[in-house]
Amino acid sequence: MSLKIGILGKPNSGKSTLFSALTGTAAAIGNYPFTTINTDVGVSYIISRCPHTEINTPCSPNYGRCVNGKREIPIEIADVPGLIQGASQGKGMGNQFLDNISDMNAIVNLINPVGEDNKILSPEDIENAAIEIENEIFTWFASRVSRDWQRFAKKEDASDSSLDDKLLSKLSFFGISRNEIRILLSKESFSHTLIGWTDDDFMRISRSVFTHIKPIIRVVNKGDIIHDNRIMDRILENGYPIISADYELSIWKALNNGIIESSDDLNGNNKANEPQKAALNKISALFEGGKVIRLSQLFSRIVYENLSHIVVYPVYDESKWTDKKGTVLPDTFLMSSKSTAEDLAFRVHSDIGEGFIRAIDGRTKMILGRNYELKDRDVIRIISKTK
Ligand SMILES: Nc1nc2c(ncn2[C@@H]2O[C@H](COP(=O)(O)OP(=O)(O)OP(=O)(O)O)[C@@H](O)[C@H]2O)c(=O)[nH]1
Ligand SMILES: [Mg+2]
Known part of the structure; x- marks a missing residue:
């Protein structure tokens, strides 16, 4: 029962690249839509300072490692392909993949900052791209909730159950607990008479679930090709972290091939040849610029801050x-x-x-x-x- 974080986004946003960089497995990477046709699930880690340093005795983790007092805590990562505009109405590969998000604790909405003309999108268009994906998710969820509603509502309204009980029986398909429903109902009010619920209520509850229970975190990928500092600053001002899945994958490969010893120390690369050194210097310069963050930082933030x-x-x-x-x-x-x-x-x-x-x-x-x-x-x- 570990934490599971799903990566969603439009085709080509870099989901499989991010998944590979995070999990070190070779998910299919290709520059065309629907490279990935199944939901891949893999294991990644977040870091926590290990208490073993307080007792001066090394620890022996059952899962993950502990390196220099940094304990690796496993989390699950899923690559969810196939989300395009209209997917919730069955367009493209339809909404079958959305069913995969039922058991996820949080969703990364991975945004491709590159438009169809290969130019970098404006911050407004980046925001629109994020909203488009989220609307698909909300619409899908609302349609799942409203399915067979009349019959369900009649039965529940005839009983004297509380609203949280009524909703629990409906929302449990999504792995939502009673406690979570209580949290949701404390933030927003809904009519206790279910039969009168409108499309607007279904959309409201849907948004509310993804705001309070399964947060969606907007992340801009391909930070290595944005270049324009003003656009980067405006993306950051909008509150979206910027990453580079591609550079992270290169770091992982360098680590896996023994060219570097730690993914945190890109310059301690005695074994690298000159072209490799140049590539690693370029990668490290991007992160030192401070605008593009490392995946370890992003996922720690998601787990410790977004998911508390x-x-x-x-x-x-x-x-x-x-x-x-x-x-x-x-x-x-x-x-x-x-x-x-x-x-x-x-x-x-x-x-x-x-x-x-x-x-x-x-x-x-x-x-x-x-x-x-x-x-x-x-x-x-x-x-x-x-x-
Ligand atoms: N420059 C740059 N390119 C990237 C980055 N991440 C991914 N790409 C490229 O973007 C293209 C699409 O990457 P994928 O990881 O296959 O994208 P996806 O979202 O899984 O795509 P589908 O599975 O088709 O939905 C590939 O050519 C990647 O190499 C990045 O951080 N920077
Ligand atoms: Mg893919």
């Missing part, structure tokens, strides 16, 4: 920070920032959650109740009736 997640380390021994076998800090969980000690127990195992007695803070050794709100990088022991 924290990293928690469950342990069995609160003094040595180990599991039963003596492995130091073997597991990490990404959890939403309001999660409690009891939520962590359930995350470890439903039996542990059901038998929850108390938790212990690995740093202060204080006893924590079930409602203790977890903090980022907490090291926690759960004591439970089940052994």
